[in-house]
Amino acid sequence: MHELEVKIPSVEARSYRISIGNEILGSLWDRIEADYSRLSKFVVTDENLVSAGHLEAFLGRGSVLTFVISPAGETSKNIDTVTSIIEAMEKAYLGRDTLVVALGGGTVGDIAGFAASVFKRGVPIVHVPTTTVAQADSSIGGKTGVDSSISKNAFGAFWHPAAVYIDVAVLTTLDDRQFRAGLVESVKHALIADNEYFDFLQSNIEAVLERKADVLEKMADYNCKIKAGVVEADPTEKNQRRMLNYGHTVGHAVEAASGFELLHGESVAIGIIAAGLIESEMGLSEPGRLDRIRKIFEKIGVPITLPANLAEDNLVDLIKRDKKAVNKWPRFVLISRIGKVYCRDGQWAVEVEQDVVENVLGKF
Amino acid sequence: MHELEVKIPSVEARSYRISIGNEILGSLWDRIEADYSRLSKFVVTDENLVSAGHLEAFLGRGSVLTFVISPAGETSKNIDTVTSIIEAMEKAYLGRDTLVVALGGGTVGDIAGFAASVFKRGVPIVHVPTTTVAQADSSIGGKTGVDSSISKNAFGAFWHPAAVYIDVAVLTTLDDRQFRAGLVESVKHALIADNEYFDFLQSNIEAVLERKADVLEKMADYNCKIKAGVVEADPTEKNQRRMLNYGHTVGHAVEAASGFELLHGESVAIGIIAAGLIESEMGLSEPGRLDRIRKIFEKIGVPITLPANLAEDNLVDLIKRDKKAVNKWPRFVLISRIGKVYCRDGQWAVEVEQDVVENVLGKF
Incomplete structure (x- = not known):
């Protein structure tokens, strides 16, 4: 028996920015387009964000590929939803040069983050958290995951975002x-x-x-x-x-x-x-x-x-x-x-x- | 609007070992047990490896938690198989202190590697490749993935193994x-x-x-x-x-x-x-x-x-x-x-x- 070594090189430190403001949602899309002009965009959100008018406020009148999770909430936080997202991205012929944009609460961020981490072995994501829990916690730190039928976040990955944008004004319409x-x-x-x-x-x-x-x-x-x-x-x-x-x-x-x-x-x-x-x-x-x-x-x-x-x-x-x-x-x-x-x-x-x-x- | 930076520290270089030999399969389990004594073990293989007698040759008479992919081959390389593996690991109460051991060809390695990469946000894996393609290629380099209904490896991750063990003798029984x-x-x-x-x-x-x-x-x-x-x-x-x-x-x-x-x-x-x-x-x-x-x-x-x-x-x-x-x-x-x-x-x-x-x- 003989042996070979495979070296895995170090990964350099990097950083990402959290931008915090009041009533900034309407101006974010232009900024994302400017900052990531080279990448195709794919938005993941849920039906609550649509009915609250936040998706429209965020995207304006432009046409952007969007996946709306339905029903909103924990019951959709499973691998079937991730599969639907991946297949929607494939049907749109998206490649590795795609930026996923998660607009929503913790569930949307967890699902979209996990989908981004596994789509063609990983594409970048930015988070636009819209709930108290997502703004305080889940959008920062790179934890993603979905539940199995047995336990929470049985599937998951550490997948740090490229950026996080927090608009506290969206909290005023939160349930x-x-x-x-x-x-x-x-x-x-x-x-x-x-x-x-x-x-x-x-x-x-x-x-x-x-x-x-x-x-x-x-x-x-x-x-x-x-x-x-x-x-x-x-x-x-x-x-x-x-x-x-x-x-x-x-x-x-x-x-x-x-x-x-x-x-x-x-x-x-x-x-x-x-x-x-x-x-x-x-x-x-x-x-x-x-x-x-x-x-x-x-x-x-x-x-x-x-x-x-x-x-x-x-x-x-x-x-x-x-x-x-x-x-x-x-x-x-x-x-x-x-x-x-x-x-x-x-x-x-x-x-x-x-x-x-x-x-x-x-x-x- | 104001901004904060989140720093993601660098990840150090590491390396893993590929061991190559003839007729080493029967002695590998003891070595894996010794090298990873702290970790629970979970073996993923497929029905071809069972019928060829390789699983038994590998594990000996010991009782080890094992998931047998059935049918063997490309048709099982999908997210449903990954879900079954994850749920089998959960039912066995396995935690993050688990080593996945993939015994099989490229399909087994891809499925088990992806399952290891997402199980509770990632556990280590060792590969024991048993086909010409897996020994030459797929067991080395950390690519994992499963297919969607639309394309190959639509789901995947880069997940480098902890070690790879190659026994060329198992090729003699290969179809x-x-x-x-x-x-x-x-x-x-x-x-x-x-x-x-x-x-x-x-x-x-x-x-x-x-x-x-x-x-x-x-x-x-x-x-x-x-x-x-x-x-x-x-x-x-x-x-x-x-x-x-x-x-x-x-x-x-x-x-x-x-x-x-x-x-x-x-x-x-x-x-x-x-x-x-x-x-x-x-x-x-x-x-x-x-x-x-x-x-x-x-x-x-x-x-x-x-x-x-x-x-x-x-x-x-x-x-x-x-x-x-x-x-x-x-x-x-x-x-x-x-x-x-x-x-x-x-x-x-x-x-x-x-x-x-x-x-x-x-x-x-």
């Missing part, structure tokens, strides 16, 4: 429940990374809920800085980036167990409270901390207790299917204080006994 | 037509990169067809060195790597137009002859070159003319759908002499008028 649920990711950012940001949210939560542009822009700024900082340190989630999963291990299980009746943000709110209870069990709590978190969630209007109809053993089974599970039980992200993730032996996600989690799920 | 068709990629390597290798193949073609181990090992060596050299220079096919597509632009179209009645290698043989005819039209031919190529293909026993039942306009339509197409007509790789790709203005794939291609397809 109230969606808007509120999306704020949970902002609270999560504050909890894991920035104590001052938590204070800002606490003081300005009424203005946020009234969707005041200046407060929303400020919030977008905080969110993007926090998210970008974590992603830069660990772009493919080997360790540190896992902190962004705060509240998500239980959250994902709750979301699935509810049959996606609960929105992602609502489920993560429950997951964050569960994390708080686990912190108490593990001696990581501080007086009053969990109450402050419960209070802000109450103001936002998201659930802070486990719905009675969710079976605990089903939740435990779903937690075992978490994609970060190692030896069939995932690690958990916990905080030691507001703005500070609990890090043990250099690990940002730590072992928690299954008993402790079952105990917490049983009592709330 | 004769498969064996012969796979040799076309070896001829292609010689044509684009190594004039001496072409002479070697010409002189030793009888021994190759008798599947003599020493000649097959020598061939594996030439193939891996050539392929590795090209991949190292351009791992994600921005330019130079395109030379590996010699004969493939017409070849892929022929393969699809035949409804996959023709094997990949058989189609590429036709594509290489088509490239030779295009070279003649463009003044790149040398006296006797195309005859030498025709002669070696005749000895191998692969077609050198277009089957009469393939409609020319259908071929042109399929060529337009080539994944490397820019502005809906792909560039072509051509050679200026044996062992030397024709490179114009730094481009390894050059523009050829659609008329020229139609003309060539019309006359052969």
Whole structure:
């Protein structure tokens, strides 16, 4: 037996830009056309964006190849939708010189991002996120994915965007429940990374809920800085980036167990409270901390207790299917204080006994 | 409007090992277990490998999670098979700490490689290629993909393996037509990169067809060195790597137009002859070159003319759908002499008028 080595060269660092503004949607298409003039464009959006008038506001009167995901939402986040997108791109004879443009919420970004990552082995994408959750979180960082019949994001890729454009004005037409649920990711950012940001949210939560542009822009700024900082340190989630999963291990299980009746943000709110209870069990709590978190969630209007109809053993089974599970039980992200993730032996996600989690799920 | 930058750090160079030997299949599993002891293993293979006894020879008596693709071959190279693999991995509660092991030909490697690249945003894979085409070509270089209903490899990713193990002894049980068709990629390597290798193949073609181990090992060596050299220079096919597509632009179209009645290698043989005819039209031919190529293909026993039942306009339509197409007509790789790709203005794939291609397809 003899051996050969194949060298895979290094990949250079690069960067992409997040542009944040108020009422910029109508001017973005010209900018995208100018910045990517060499590439064919293919827009992916969903029927909610069409009915809200955002697609028309974005594209103007020009004719652009567009795929409209229908129905909007989590039920379309599967491989069949990706296949339909890929085949629509093929029918339009698009090649590798194509730019995918995702206009929509987290689901649109996840689906379009994954489609871009696999179309002919990968084409670039720009994101124009239109929901609180997408603007705060999912459009930044390059995570893409769709669900299998068994679990969330079973299919996925890390596929960093070429650019992100955030118009906070589109949030003013967002459905109230969606808007509120999306704020949970902002609270999560504050909890894991920035104590001052938590204070800002606490003081300005009424203005946020009234969707005041200046407060929303400020919030977008905080969110993007926090998210970008974590992603830069660990772009493919080997360790540190896992902190962004705060509240998500239980959250994902709750979301699935509810049959996606609960929105992602609502489920993560429950997951964050569960994390708080686990912190108490593990001696990581501080007086009053969990109450402050419960209070802000109450103001936002998201659930802070486990719905009675969710079976605990089903939740435990779903937690075992978490994609970060190692030896069939995932690690958990916990905080030691507001703005500070609990890090043990250099690990940002730590072992928690299954008993402790079952105990917490049983009592709330 | 204001802006933030997100930095994506550089990715370090790495390398992987290709191990080549004769009758090593039975000892590989222990080595894989030792080298990747920390990871769960998931084997992907197909029913041909099972019936040939190779799976059993590979795994011994141990019980290992295995997915057997059925039916074997191109018809299973689609997203439904990938979905079945992903869901089988989920049902086994596998996490990101999983090593996918692909035992099989090019189709198995492409499917398993793509599944590994998307499973929970990517897990490592090792390839144990078992056909002439997989050993010479597809197991090295990180290209993965599955077909859509419209074209080949419409879904795909660049996903470099962790290691490749080549046992030339498994070729001795390979179906004769498969064996012969796979040799076309070896001829292609010689044509684009190594004039001496072409002479070697010409002189030793009888021994190759008798599947003599020493000649097959020598061939594996030439193939891996050539392929590795090209991949190292351009791992994600921005330019130079395109030379590996010699004969493939017409070849892929022929393969699809035949409804996959023709094997990949058989189609590429036709594509290489088509490239030779295009070279003649463009003044790149040398006296006797195309005859030498025709002669070696005749000895191998692969077609050198277009089957009469393939409609020319259908071929042109399929060529337009080539994944490397820019502005809906792909560039072509051509050679200026044996062992030397024709490179114009730094481009390894050059523009050829659609008329020229139609003309060539019309006359052969």
